[in-house]
Amino acid sequence: MKPETEHFLVLSALGSDRAGIIDELARAASDTRCNIADSRMVVMGLEFAIIMMVSGTWDAIAKLESQLPAVGRRLGLDILSRRTEQRPAQKESIPYSVHVIALDNPGIVHEIANFFASQGINIEAMETSTYAAPHTGSQMFALSMTVNIPGRVHIASLRENFMLFCDDRNLDAIIEPYKA
Incomplete structure (x- = not known):
């Protein structure tokens, strides 16, 4: 498909x-000649959640949009959708992976997100989970995320400041170049 005729729709369910x-969701996209460009899906508790970006011609996207309410009713899903554009390449930034493990405490995500936001660093993707530690059963917290570090940021200083930040909060952390 030529980029000038490609349109995008993000939906969450x-x-x-x-x-x-x-x-069923993939069939709805396929039947309307849309392509699933990107998606994330998870089951949390007893609930299914997905976010998906589809691409297609203007009329294919419009057809899928018009079918989403019926698909939602048939599958028992609350579906929201929004037109979007493909994100331009992040020039002048370097993707890094961040991994944190610690005893679970309220506020960890906020503190980590605030650390990066205060330095103008965008979080591109993030997953968190909790689990029982082997042997002790203590509630543990795990975070994995991808950040885009602007070229103006001195990476060695950022890494040092992040590790000090984590040490102050008793968080075990790694920040390293993103590996696809």
Whole structure:
């Protein structure tokens, strides 16, 4: 598909988990001649959640948009959608991976997000989870995220400041170049 004729739609869906949801959503995209360009899906508790970006011609995207309310009713999903554009390449920035493990405490995500936001560093993707530590059963927290570090930022200083920030909060952390 030529870039000038390519249009994009982001949709998110939430509902009770059951087998076949992804198949039905993928079928709706395929039947309307849309391509799934990017997606993330997870089951949390008993709930299914997905965010997906589809691409297609203007009329293909419009057709999918018009079918989403019926697809949502059929699958028992709350679906939201919004037109978007493809994100331009992040010139002048370097992607880095950040991984943090610690005893679970309220506020960890906020503090980490604030550390990067205060330095003008955008968080591109993030996943968090909690789990019971082996042997002790203590509630643990794990975070993995991708950040885009602007070229103007001195990476060695950022890494040192982030590690000091984590040490002050008893967070075990790694920040390293992103590996696809």
